[in-house]
Amino acid sequence: MEQSKKLELARIANNIRVNIIEGVYNAGCGHPGGSLSIADIMAYLYFEEMKIDPKDPKAPARDRFVLSKGHTAPALYATLAERGFIPAEDIKTLRKTTSYLQGHPDMKGTPGVDMTTGSLGLGFSAACGMALSGKVTSAPYRVYAMLGDGESEEGQVWEAAMFAAHYKLDNLVAVLDWNGLQIDGPIVEVMNPTPHDEKFRAFGWHVISIDAHDFDAIEAAFAEARTVVGKPTVIIAKSVKGKGVSYMENKCEWHGQAPKEDLYKVAIADLEKIAESLK
């Protein structure tokens, strides 16, 4: 990837991270850790990979994105704001009674949200349904689903994995955000779902493993997925939970709580420092 493009994507991802913090801080609650971990891939998806139009968010031929790990809605909203689907200032209304930005994504209320999610495992199946419908109608779109690694403890994830391979949904790409932490602790200690690569391969998927914060690797993975015929692709993306905010990185206590004012300021300062380095 060209250096200028890489820098641009890094700036976008950093803006997404700033708005994740703004949203969660203003809400006084929410899920920053797993939102920050996916910001780079979200930036790549919405600015490079997906065929979408913020002016026509329901276009039938558009690519679809399903945030199956729906609790990381702040990352989706920040990305939609960055891409022009929703006004950036609305991020501060997240989780408020009068806001259209629900705690978990609501496809009826938010432009650009393709599927209502929040209950883990359900979004992945819905993405399979979108991909299947695309196959039946020979529609040109591709479907992207973002899964959590903790989410993979849900049995429905493996029902969906079986389904997607059985019906050869090569228009479906799943990204597994492997940040290694869930609410109660490291995933391997809470209920070990690893190894994800061998499991998905055994279920009939094409598996690509990458560093979730390396844009060259992200680009290569999505390009490779486009070449795969007859099977769905999963990108296992090794990420840092809380990426970009010093005190949140690799700390599972930042899975589901908002920073108070002092730590909010630290988070914004951390991200401003990164922004400086990207100039």
Add this chain to the structure above:
Amino acid sequence: MANKKATRESYGEALAALGEKYDFLVLDADLAAATKTGMFKKKFPERFFDCGIAEGNMVSVAAGIATTGMKVFATSFAMFAAGRAYEQIRNSIGYPHLNVNIVGTHASITVGEDGATHQCSEDLALMRTIPGMSVICPADATEAYAAVEAVLNHDGPCYLRFGRFAVPDLTPELVPDYKFEIGKGVTYREGKDVTIVANGFMVHLAVEAAELLKAEGIDAGVINMHSVKPIDKELLIKAAKATGAIVTAEEHSIIGGLGAAVCEAISESCPVPVMRVGVEDTFGRSGKVPELLEMYGLTSANIAAKARAAIALKK
């Protein structure tokens, strides 16, 4: 004597016939032979998808299909459609108000020999609690077919319930100008003394009960309330005012289903005595269907007895 046919059979026939006219997909979870979606599969193999024994995934897959504008039926036994996949139906379909038709066949006691694990008497109650969900329990072959076409033209999620056991196709005989409309009850017979409000398998027994009562000089009306939600409140109030007593009859728990829905509607607008015939807060068991119906009080005699009791409460 009317022809007898199980409503699941009519479901399969309707899918196969309406597949010519409407664009939709059909999903099943390894029960196509029993639920009769196999009839559609045979005719339109490219539009039928077996999801295997994974009902939760099937329901959320159906939701994803619906987001693309494609209509879809997701089918299993009532126990595994409405019961096992309740949360998927609520969150993937109900909350985003998607055009998915959930179909539960083999509902309640008339499953017979398979016994309690497969006799879902709670599905209508579960489905009724989901905002925006239409809940429909057709009585016979004619109505089952009409209901399938109605949900294809309906905007929003629907739950359809079909039975395993053959029932007489009474509707064309009793209601010559029959028209199916979601949320509208059908009057099978006018009465003065009491109104029997029934749905699904119990409708033909309600008609029988009205005949039993007639022999005793009691004039009982019969309403087929195929839509448990939205329920036809207007017709219920009219019946309550006209007869002053109601008996409900359903092959479902007396908690949360038709009986409960009728009580809710009546108590808020025109309170009259309501007696409920149904599965009385218990599980089913294995056995021959006629024996089980006796054992669980799902009989015309029991409906008639409750009608007398309801009339007595008027005084």
